[in-house]
Amino acid sequence: MGLKRLLPLTACLALLLPFTAQAAALSANAKAEYTAQCEAAAVQQNVDPAKAKAHCSCGAKVIEEKFSQAEIDQLTDKKVEPPMALRQKLMKEVLVCNNQ
Numbered sequence: 001m002g003l004k005r006l007l008p009l010t011a012c013l014a015l016l017l018p019f020t021a022q023a024a025a026l027s028a029n030a031k032a033e034y035t036a037q038c039e040a041a042a043v044q045q046n047v048d049p050a051k052a053k054a055h056c057s058c059g060a061k062v063i064e065e066k067f068s069q070a071e072i073d074q075l076t077d078k079k080v081e082p083p084m085a086l087r088q089k090l091m092k093e094v095l096v097c098n099n100q
Helices: 003-019 028-044 049-066 069-076 084-099
Strands: none
Touching: 028 049, 049 084, 069 084
8 A cells, every 4th residue: 555545544643633541551442432533534545444444553552652641632632733843753653554
């Protein structure tokens, strides 16, 4: 699958971050909701459902492993847009999921 087809998934991750609960341990409900919405967005972009599931699961794992609580708080703040550097970090970190 080409990189261009997966870039919308990366953007989807940035938009769906409000459903994450903590950087170190997403609650089961938050992770399930995040993954379901990510998969739905991917399927709308004509990504194979199995590949979408793998990519979105990977994205949730990346969020748990690579972001501090302070970063998650910034990304999930609904009143203030996250700093560009933090959004770029998210895009960069989630790129590892493009091979899923």
